[in-house]
Amino acid sequence: MTEKGIFQRIKKDWVIYLMLFPAILYFSIFHVIPIIGMKLAFQDYRIIGDNIWVGMKHFEVLLSSPAFMDVLKNTVIISSMKMIFFFPIPIILSLMINELRNGPFRKYIQSVVYLPHFLSWVVIAGVWISLLSPVDGGVNVIRNFFQLPSLDFMTSKDHIRWVLVFSEMWRSAGWDSIIYLAAIMKFSPALYEAARIDGATTFQQMRFITLPQLMNTVVVVFILNLGFFMNAGFDQVFNLINDSTISKIDILDTYVYRIGILNGQYAYATAASLFKGVIGVILILSTHFVSKRLTGKGVW
Amino acid sequence: MKKLLVLIIALVMLFATACSDKKEDAKVDKDGVATIKVAYKDEGPSNPVAVSYFDNLAKKLKDAKDINVKFELVEMPQGNYAEKLNLLLMSGDIPDLIYFQGGDQQIANQDLLEDLTPYVEKSEYIKDAMLPHNVDRLKNYPYLLWVKPLDSKTPVIRKDWFESVASSEALMADPSIENYHTFFKELVANPPGGAGKPANAVTVAGDISELDFIFKMAFGLNQTWLEEDGKYINSKISEQEKAKLTFYNELYEEGLLDPQYLTKQWDTKEEAFYDGDSGVIVGTNGKIIDIYNGKMKQVNGAEAEVVVLPPAKGEFQGFNATDITKESRGVAISSQSKHKDTVFEILDYLASPEGQLFDRLGFEGEHYNVTDAGYELTEKYYNEWYSRFWEPEAFETEKPLVTPLLSVPAQESRDLANEYYSADNNFIIPEEFVSKWDAMENIYKDFSADVITGKRPVSDFDKYVEEWKKAGGDEITEYANEQLK
Numbered sequence: 001m002t003e004k005g006i007f008q009r010i011k012k013d014w015v016i017y018l019m020l021f022p023a024i025l026y027f028s029i030f031h032v033i034p035i036i037g038m039k040l041a042f043q044d045y046r047i048i049g050d051n052i053w054v055g056m057k058h059f060e061v062l063l064s065s066p067a068f069m070d071v072l073k074n075t076v077i078i079s080s081m082k083m084i085f086f087f088p089i090p091i092i093l094s095l096m097i098n099e100l101r102n103g104p105f106r107k108y109i110q111s112v113v114y115l116p117h118f119l120s121w122v123v124i125a126g127v128w129i130s131l132l133s134p135v136d137g138g139v140n141v142i143r144n145f146f147q148l149p150s151l152d153f154m155t156s157k158d159h160i161r162w163v164l165v166f167s168e169m170w171r172s173a174g175w176d177s178i179i180y181l182a183a184i185m186k187f188s189p190a191l192y193e194a195a196r197i198d199g200a201t202t203f204q205q206m207r208f209i210t211l212p213q214l215m216n217t218v219v220v221v222f223i224l225n226l227g228f229f230m231n232a233g234f235d236q237v238f239n240l241i242n243d244s245t246i247s248k249i250d251i252l253d254t255y256v257y258r259i260g261i262l263n264g265q266y267a268y269a270t271a272a273s274l275f276k277g278v279i280g281v282i283l284i285l286s287t288h289f290v291s292k293r294l295t296g297k298g299v300w
Numbered sequence: 301m302k303k304l305l306v307l308i309i310a311l312v313m314l315f316a317t318a319c320s321d322k323k324e325d326a327k328v329d330k331d332g333v334a335t336i337k338v339a340y341k342d343e344g345p346s347n348p349v350a351v352s353y354f355d356n357l358a359k360k361l362k363d364a365k366d367i368n369v370k371f372e373l374v375e376m377p378q379g380n381y382a383e384k385l386n387l388l389l390m391s392g393d394i395p396d397l398i399y400f401q402g403g404d405q406q407i408a409n410q411d412l413l414e415d416l417t418p419y420v421e422k423s424e425y426i427k428d429a430m431l432p433h434n435v436d437r438l439k440n441y442p443y444l445l446w447v448k449p450l451d452s453k454t455p456v457i458r459k460d461w462f463e464s465v466a467s468s469e470a471l472m473a474d475p476s477i478e479n480y481h482t483f484f485k486e487l488v489a490n491p492p493g494g495a496g497k498p499a500n501a502v503t504v505a506g507d508i509s510e511l512d513f514i515f516k517m518a519f520g521l522n523q524t525w526l527e528e529d530g531k532y533i534n535s536k537i538s539e540q541e542k543a544k545l546t547f548y549n550e551l552y553e554e555g556l557l558d559p560q561y562l563t564k565q566w567d568t569k570e571e572a573f574y575d576g577d578s579g580v581i582v583g584t585n586g587k588i589i590d591i592y593n594g595k596m597k598q599v600n601g602a603e604a605e606v607v608v609l610p611p612a613k614g615e616f617q618g619f620n621a622t623d624i625t626k627e628s629r630g631v632a633i634s635s636q637s638k639h640k641d642t643v644f645e646i647l648d649y650l651a652s653p654e655g656q657l658f659d660r661l662g663f664e665g666e667h668y669n670v671t672d673a674g675y676e677l678t679e680k681y682y683n684e685w686y687s688r689f690w691e692p693e694a695f696e697t698e699k700p701l702v703t704p705l706l707s708v709p710a711q712e713s714r715d716l717a718n719e720y721y722s723a724d725n726n727f728i729i730p731e732e733f734v735s736k737w738d739a740m741e742n743i744y745k746d747f748s749a750d751v752i753t754g755k756r757p758v759s760d761f762d763k764y765v766e767e768w769k770k771a772g773g774d775e776i777t778e779y780a781n782e783q784l785k
Contacts, residue, residue: 047392047410048636066771067739129563155562155753242562243507243749246742259735264386264406 041271058271070247071255078232078251081165087225089173091218094180095206113174125239128167129154155244164236164249183217184210219297226283230276252276334639336646337372337395339385340631340688344375349684356663357646364654367645396637397646401629404444405728413443414633419644420445425651429692436624436723446630447651447690452619452717453513453582455502456589456606456709458596461492461579475610475617477518477547484556484579493576501551503558503578505569508548508748510582511557518614519544523621524726525780532784534777536744537765540615545761548752562749574599580609585619585717587686590710594682608713611720619717621724631689650689657697660687660705674700693718727783729776736772743768 010017041058043051062068093113100106116124131138132153140150153159187210195205234253241249252272260269284299292298343350354371361367374395377384382402389398389407398413407413420427420438429447430438438445462468471483484501491497504510512521520540525532535541551557558564558578572578574595583592593606611619633643649655661668667681675697695705706714729737747764750756769777 045390047390047394047407047412061735065735065739067735067742133560133563135560152559152753155749157755243745244562244753244755247746250742255738258738261383261386262402263734264390264403265731265734266390 038270038274038277040267041274043267045267054267058268059275061268062271062275065259067250067255071250071252074249075230075232075251075253078161078164078237078249079229081161082168082232083225083229085165086169086173087222089169090176091180091214093173094177094184095210097177097181098184098210099202099206110174113177115174116171117175119171121235121239124167124171124236128163128240132163154240155242157245157248160240160245160248163240164233167240168233168236179221180214180217183214187213215295216297219291219295220299223284223287223291223299226287227280229283230279333368333370334642335370335372336397336639336643337374338397338399339374339376339388339395340397340399341376341381341401343373343399343688345373346375352663353688356658357650360654360658361646361649364652365645365649367642367649369639369642369646394634394636396634396639397643398632398634399630400444400632404632405626408441408443408632409731412635414635414637414640415442416445416633416644417442419633419641423644423648423651425655426648426690429651429690429694431693433622433624433721433723434627437627440624441626441728443632444627444630445632445647446627447692449586449691449693449714450622450717450721451584451628452622452720453510454585454589454611454619454713454716455514455580455582455609456592456713457580457609458600458604459607460603461487461498462607464492465490472610475613477515477612477614480514480612481547481551481556484551485554487579488554488556497576498579499555499577500558501556501578502580502582503564503569503572504561504582505564505566506562507745508561508752511548512544513582513611513619514609515544515547515612516620517616517618518612519547520615522616522618522722524724525784532777532780534773534780536740537768537773542758542761545748545751546758548748549754549758552752553754557752562753570595576600585713586706586710589713590707593707593709606709608709608716610716616722618720618722621722623726624723625726625728647689651692653696653698656690656692656695659689660691660695661685670699671702674702677701677703677705725784727780730779733772733776733779736776739771740768740773740776743771 040051042053042055044054044057045051097106097110097113100109119127132140134140134150134152139153143150151159153163191209192205195209200208230252232251232253234251234257237249237251237254238257241254256269256272259265260272288298288300338354340350343353345351350373354373358369358371361369374388376388382400385398385400386403386406389412394412400407404413416438420430426445426447431447431449433450434445434447465483465486467479467483467486471479487498487501491499502511502514520526521535521538521544524535526535526538526540528538548557552559558572564572569578569581570592573581573592581592583589589606589608596604596606611617631647633640637643650659661675661677662681662685664670667678667685669676669678704711743764747756747760747767751758751760
């Protein structure tokens with residue numbers, strides 16, 4: 001499209017572009033301009049006077065820290081678990097909600113699954129700690145009913161990462177399914193009608209019509225999610241961590257918070273953020289190009 | 301397309317520049333009135349009590365000292381105060397008077413905080429108001445001032461339950477570790493509140509630091525760095541620590557220590573106490589014990605007034621050695637302030653008899669009334685008022701206080717804390733060791749939690765010590781020996 005064409009299009013649909021403007025402004029202010037501030041990773045910050053360039057000092061401290069490899073390992077494990085076990089859930093949920101024909105019941109189910117998204121992690125942590133309590137928590141009451149011994153999930157090194165995965169699932173599966181539901185809405189009803197005439201069952205329609213068409217969205221969401229791979233969930237871990245599980249769920253973000261933010265070492269914290277960001281970009285680009293080559297589908 | 305991109309970027313940059321453009325300092329003295337900018341937790345312009353406090357303070361300063369000031373309060377965003385304050389200061393906006401609750405070292409390292417030693421030496425009231433731990437802390441770190449009582453925590457139990465336990469008298473007469481153990485056992489075996497009340501003897505919020513206020517010194521852990529054969533070792537890798545963890549494990553296995561202590565927060569801990577699920581909790585002496593006492597009586601009646609328990613007696617006795625490296629919170633004066641002397645004069649006035657009356661009792665007619673008998677504190681005082689600045693031990697008023705500042709148990713907890721005061725020998729961890737110290741702390745937390753909850757045997761102690769040393773313990777121990785010799 002020519003430049004003239006673009007301006008003509010903007011002039012014609014200026015109301016739509018006006019609606020887009022706040023989003024552009026938001027991303028520019030909070031996501032683009034701060035990239036300039038990333039230079040702080042290579043400086044010692046001075047409140048009064050010029051910052052001092054220190055090269056890779058903060059990266060060297062970060063990478064040589066004894067705890068760094070442990071928190072990096074925890075971050076990768078937790079993110080991988082979430083990616084493998086959580087990522088498919090919103091897709092399955094959207095397929096299931098799509099099959100619900102009863103209007104009010106469908107709305108009720110949607111409201112119930114979206115609701116946890118609006119709760120803060122402080123509240124969710126309280127709910128899950130109560131739910132998993134070894135004394136009177138609901139989960140252990142059920143275990144005891146089946147003659148199984150109580151488990152202290154919140155302090156168990158073997159279970160705590162699963163608590164993170166399932167609590168994330170509980171909070172976000174409904175909300176994340178919206179994007180897939182929106183994609184499903186635009187699929188042509190003619191395809192389903194033709195399939196029904198040919199005698200396709202509901203499951204076959206899902207398997208051979210909905211899923212293949214949904215793959216494009218799935219691939220894009222998957223690749224974009226990889227960009228946040230190193231964000232294993234600060235708020236969630238911060239609220240669910242305790243002395244007994246610190247070695248299993250202390251992640252890069254909580255480590256940076258303690259060393260960088262609480263101790264006011266902002267340059268160090270910036271170096272860690274940059275490290276995370278670079279890994280995210282590498283993951284996005286490599287997955288995009290691999291996906292493009294294998295399936296012909298990518299982010300762009 | 302390029303033109304469009306250039307246009308968008310130009311607009312965004314223009315907006316960003318407009319936002320980040322620093323305003324000229326508007327703090328201009330008019331008619332000799334100095335504007336003092338104050339950053340203080342919860343004392344922003346949206347808090348009417350804070351506004352009234354500083355307005356009143358300005359009037360009193362004018363009348364009593366002929367100090368002509370106007371206070372400009374900074375509205376701090378909600379959330380972690382230390383974090384938000386640091387962001388404010390890092391942006392270059394530095395108030396004259398700053399209250400810190402952590403994060404001050406980074407600012408002091410950049411020479412942005414005034415050394416308060418000469419001011420204190422020249423002061424009329426503050427130097428006499430300072431408590432021994434304040435003096436030590438100012439000597440080690442001269443940027444923060446916080447004349448407040450010790451913040452040691454003391455254990456409490458409701459009185460009616462305490463008196464119904466047969467071993468309580470023996471505990472008070474001789475608070476040995478064994479007598480504490482017996483008392484805890486009896487409290488759970490013969491629950492004074494009926495079945496499951498209490499279900500466990502003691503609960504703590506999230507980690508063992510509160511339990512340490514009762515038992516740590518009795519196990520011989522009277523300092524952070526213990527002297528052994530002429531060398532200092534960290535108490536966390538000592539044999540005494542091993543014995544302490546073994547004891548805590550016993551408490552846990554016997555159901556005396558709350559099995560859910562690791563997931564307890566301060567609010568759920570208090571709830572367990574008021575509901576009778578736990579018999580003993582540990583809280584900061586003075587005002588916090590006052591709150592425990594008030595709430596306990598409100599929930600369970602006047603007979604449920606709390607009793608303060610003594611620290612366990614063993615090799616030593618006390619509520620932990622007090623960290624005197626620096627004040628963990630307090631007020632500082634900006635080295636960039638144009639009114640440093642005036643700010644300190646204000647701080648000194650607050651330590652004077654007149655300043656103390658105002659800071660500690662509030663507004664006359666609102667928080668207290670003056671009668672022939674003396675000063676009578678109102679309900680509003682107990683609900684709303686707290687001293688913003690200094691609370692020295694001695695508080696003498698012209699007329700007597702008809703109603704006490706603290707309840708009897710709260711005052712007892714404060715007296716006990718003072719009685720068992722001892723200074724620690726720890727030091728400020730240098731910046732280059734911060735990440736190693738963090739790793740060592742995590743190793744300790746992980747191991748201690750595992751031993752107490754029975755996930756690891758205490759016989760793994762030597763393995764833990766090796767791990768701790770490898771994570772930086774050897775280097776920091778070497779540094780400690782240089783510092784402490």
